[in-house]
Amino acid sequence: MTRQNEKLSFGQTLQKIRRAKEKTQREVARAIEMDFSYFSRLENDRFDSRPTRETIDKIATAMACTAEERNELLAAAGRIDEDVEKAAKQAAENPKLADLFRSLPQLSNEKLEELWKQVQSELEDKPRPKQRRR
């Protein structure tokens, strides 16, 4: 397995994105009113607990992250996108939806793409809540 394919920790992901944005730890910490030494510990995975979604959102905003980068941070922290979380809650109350959720990861990327297009065309006529392409 190449290094690129290795799963990055939250701190490594944060550091990778922050460097790509050419912002220093201090600049990001200042923008979110966080102590920079605390931020440095966050970036070096020195905490046992995961950062909250709120903290991740603040950091993502301060670094002007794209939706994809924000989701990358959330995923690295073991948290899922808010919309996905909402859908998962709905699935808990709807067995059909739950079955669909469980089956989706078994599909190939091509099939998922196909399905996604189908869903999109179904939803085109309907106003829908904020959707993010993952």
Next chain:
Amino acid sequence: MLLVEIEISDPSKYVSDAKVDEIALAYNQAYRERGQNKAGFPVDMERFVDLLEVSMLWEEIEEPYEAVFLASYTPDNGGLITINERHRRLFEERPDVYSSCLGHEVGHRVLRHHEHSAFSSEPPSLFSELAVVQRVFHKSSWSQYGLTKEEVMKRKLMEQEIAKKAIVSEQARQILAQLHNRFEPEWMFWQAEHFSLCLQVPKDRLLELLEDGWDYASWRGIYRLGEHFVVSGSMMRRRLTKLKLIKVGDDGQPHAIQQTSQENLFN
């Protein structure tokens, strides 16, 4: 990532000051080319560390009795500079010390000190039976960062005193072993120190100023140069002395060194 096209020889105490200066200049020029700072000074050291893709961490570093650790560098996971949270106030009050300290740790990284055998195998030791503390090397502030010669001397005497007691005291042996294990060898310290200074006061920029007639043969002129490069006056003095541009006479005043080889510096 900062890319430099300069050969960096294997770490050794025989790497000359001039070579370290050359390496630091190459890094400073790469920093300028990245568009961070066209002048090349003052170097935003935190940004520089990021460009080297070295991680930075603020954390409390345990300090042995009467020793001061400002920061450390470990090569693990692409490199990590740990800054001792215990001295945060000093760093906030003295940004020049903070910059120099980071520059020093960067020096260890660039000069690949961690690859030296001093850190990969144990030197012969009278106390080899003692458990070896994980070897990391630290910035020891006892040399010139605000500490007087007396304080430096005090530390050296303390070490000698402990060495005497080590013959009979297990605790003293342990303290001594810890001190030896955790301080970088002197030559590494001074090389990293020289790198830091050369990085902060790039040779080409300094010589340009001197060529333009900047006064460097008076304390006032030297301190003004220091302000210009955002380093302390004593650091500026050291930079000029190492370049053999000045010497301090018996009268306590700096004097420009007149020599033919100096002319070459400006060509």
